[in-house]
Amino acid sequence: MTQTQEIHQKLHKLLDLPKCNDNNYTRQPINEELRKEIYDEQKTLCWLCKCKTTIPMTHHIQPDKESTKDNLVMLCPLCHQWVHWMLKKYLGYRGTATKW
Numbered sequence: 001m002t003q004t005q006e007i008h009q010k011l012h013k014l015l016d017l018p019k020c021n022d023n024n025y026t027r028q029p030i031n032e033e034l035r036k037e038i039y040d041e042q043k044t045l046c047w048l049c050k051c052k053t054t055i056p057m058t059h060h061i062q063p064d065k066e067s068t069k070d071n072l073v074m075l076c077p078l079c080h081q082w083v084h085w086m087l088k089k090y091l092g093y094r095g096t097a098t099k100w
Helices: 003-015 032-042 077-091
Strands: 057-060 072-075
Touching: 003 077, 032 057, 032 072, 057 077, 072 077
Parallel strands: none
Antiparallel strands: 057 072
């Protein structure tokens, strides 16, 4: 699989959500131990673009679901902002992306 195909597949996973009809949902807090586990596992590489990041940001794959290891990935700031912009523009989810 090429890098472009891999990114396309990952974007599909991040953006394959139903349209948000109620953006009053509550994002679940992320346990610091879980953040560290994800950070250590991904070795400071952005899950989407694979760049090395010094400012890792933990992202909920499904924004309105629980904070579990299966629903979280680490993104670089650029990818994190871009994914939130896409979620807001096309699916109606809140567009805020907060820091790690």
